[in-house]
Amino acid sequence: MTNQLALPLGAMPVPGGTRFAVRSTAERVELCLFEGPDERRIAMTRDGDVWSATVPGTDHLYGYRAHGRYDPPCNLWFDPAKLLVDPYALELDRPFVQSPRLGQYGEDTADIVPRARVIAPLTTTPPPPLFRPGGLIYELNVRGFSMRHPAIPPEQRGTLAALSHPAVLDHLRKLGVAAVELMPITAAIDERHLPPLGLRNAWGYNPVVPMALCPERVPGGVAELVSTIAALREAGIGVILDLVFNHMGESDVQGGTLSFRGLDPDAYAHAPDGTLINDAGTGNTLDASRPSVRAMILDSLRHFTRVGGDGFRFDLAPVLARGPGFDARAPIFAEIAADPILSTRIMIAEPWDIGPGGYQLGAFPEHWLEWNDKYRDQVRRFWRGDGCSGDLATRVAGSADVFTGPASRSVNFVAAHDGFTLADLTAYAERHNHANGEDNRDGHGDEVSWNHGQEGPTDDTAIRAARARSVRTMLATLFLSRGTPMLTAGDEFGRTQRGNNNGYAQDNETTWLDWENRDEALEDFVAALSTFRRETPLDWTDWLDKAEWRNLSGDPMTPEDWEGDGFALHLPVGDESLILRFDHKRGVSAIRGRMLES
Known part of the structure; x- marks a missing residue:
């Protein structure tokens, strides 16, 4: 048996044709080539756990069928009736769709499962990343961002290419965006319960294979991804x-057989009794303790680096280091660090999952950035009125209690795609997720939020003004904190989801940004904050040893002051001082000028 990872996997054009290679623990694997509805099956040759075949031509749509024992309690799912998508596919000919047939043994699925398209792999050397920690990250959902944008042609709305439109680039430059963080653009499938409710997954966090682009969000495939990233980079983003x-x-066990389950079910983590481990809360968990799974992850990262990506944000990142418990010294971290391409990229962890010991904020490698929910919650609490100066100061200081070292690795945010929008934080004390069809039980039930005066929209001028002050105060805090700020698209102009704090199932106007009715005054305020941060000659990730903390009267902080309702932060900036004041009663102010004497 040869090294299972020695043969490059996927569909690879070679002289005279295409070589197909796929990892599978099946007893027999067939390559399936499609011309319209016609399917031609070709027996593949086994070398260890890698099956391969070479055929003439390169213009192919293809999939696989795997033969073997079908015994789900023993983690054996081989069913030759199932068309299986190549785990290394880069493009698909159609979206995934849910159907009961996907999970029914013996039911043929060739008419509903996407076929992979053969394309030449990229071999270019990627350019150095543009983004540097401390710059503004702008999180966006490609579809929701552009579906209602009046300047974007209707045929381009909802697609990745919309991001290269001049109106979008102008908006990003106005905000001073250093990098857009694209929510998943790979092909995903709706959760089983959504289609009967007339709902769709709007976020894309339910992929079937890791590299294949979504035919709806990226209809132009890899070429569209390359050209859009190039346009953004040309704009300095x-x-x-x-x-x-x-x-x-x-x-879970009731789900469909689409790819890994039918080819290599050992890719999923299992308990000693054979049951699927569910540390992701989605029915299964990839087992990154297996070399073949880690190889697939690294190959995926290399592919997306070659298209021009600056870096990656990893959803539920502790899963990468489970074996089964989280290990800060897990092999994948060393493998990424040792790779000459990947070691130059930005890595961002969402440092929690729902498995045992799943909360791992601060535990990722020293060169990784991490989403910081402590920042989110304690900033909200302070401005809501039930937090203290010491807690806010710790977060403004880059969460030095969590991230040691001179430069903070904290990705600071007050709102993200998951949870209340920034505007809804101050308008809803409770979630309003009834449209999701789960009796308002889904989403965070204990978010730090509040309403000024009454729940939901209001015409009351005083209430609207109070909400606007709270939103601006939180935004100012975000842009004046040590670390890397992240803003979710639309929060700069008051996006609302009407109190829905789990909009994953709302692929409609609930999550589509309303560009025509945006709050342009708030947008201008955010742009001014971003300009102030960029134009202040200060390393916004590394100023902690220069900081002088004072109370609101200008005196050195006392223990009682840290329990109070505000503080002033003095930072040297050249021959001047930057004075940042965080006052629960008066909000946030920043002053560049001579140091005030106490």
């Missing part, structure tokens, strides 16, 4: 790709 390596959309 980097691209961070949000990728999902914690699970795949085949779900």
Whole structure:
């Protein structure tokens, strides 16, 4: 038996044809080539756990069928009736669709499962990343961002290419965006319960294979991804790709057989009794303790680096280091660090999952950035009125209690795609997720939020003004904190989801940004904050040893002051001082000028 990872996997054009290679623990694997509805099956040759075949021509749509024992309690799912998508596919000819047939043994699925398209792999050397920690990250959903944008042609709305439109680039430059963080643009499948409710997954965090682009969001395939990233880079904007390596959309034992389950079910983590481990809360968990799974992850990262990506955000990132418990010294971290390409990229962890010991904020490698939910919650609490100066100061200081070292690795945010929008934080004390069809039980039930005066929209001038002050105060805090700020698209102009704090199932106007009715005054305020941050000659990730903390009267902080309702932060900036004041009663102010004497 040869090294299972020695042969490059996927579809590779070679002289005279195409070589197909796929990892599978099946007893027999067939390559399936399609011309319209016609399917031609070709027996593949086994070398260890890698099956291969070479055929003439390069213009192919293809999939696989795997033969072997079908015994789900023993983690054996081989069913030759199932058309299986190549785990290394880069493009698909159609979206995934849910159907009961996907999970029914013996039911042929060739008419509903996407076929992979053969394309030449990229071999270019990627340019250095544009993005540097401390710059503004702008999180966006490609579809929701552009579906209602009046300047974008209707045929381009909802697609990745919309991001290269001049109106979009102008908006990003106005905000001073250093990198867009694209929520998943790979092909995903709806959760089983959504289609009967007339709902669709709007976010894309339910992929089936890790590299294949979504035919709806990226209809032009890899070429569209390359050209869009190039346009963004030309405008000085980097691209961070949000990728999902914690699970795949085949779900639990009731789910469909679409790829890994039918080819290599050992890719999923199992308990000693054979049951699927569910540390991702989605029915299965990829087992990154296996070399073949880690190789697939690294190959995926290399592919997306070659298209021009600056870096990656990893959804439920502790899964990468489970074996089964989280290990800060897990092999994948060393493998990424040792790779000459990947070691130059930005890595961002969402440092929690729902498995045992799943909360791992601060535990990722020293060169990784991490989403910081402590920042989110304690900033909200302070401005809501039930937090203290010491807690806010710790977060403004880059969460030095969590991230040691001179430069803070904290990705600071007050709102993200998951949870209340920034505007809804101050308008809803409770979630309003009834449209999701789960009796308002889904989403965070204990978010730090509040309403000024009454729940939901209001015409009351005083209430609206109070909400606007709270939103601006939180935004100012975000842009004046040590670390890397992240803003979710639309929060700069008051996007609302009407209190829905789990909009994953709302592929409609609930999550589509309303560009025509945006708050342009708030947008201008955010742009001014971003300009102030960029134009202040200060390393916004590394100023902690220069900081002088004072109370609101200008005196050195006392223990009682840290329990109070505000503080002033003095930072040297050249021959001047930057004075940042955080006052619960008066909001946030920043002054560049001579140091005030106490």
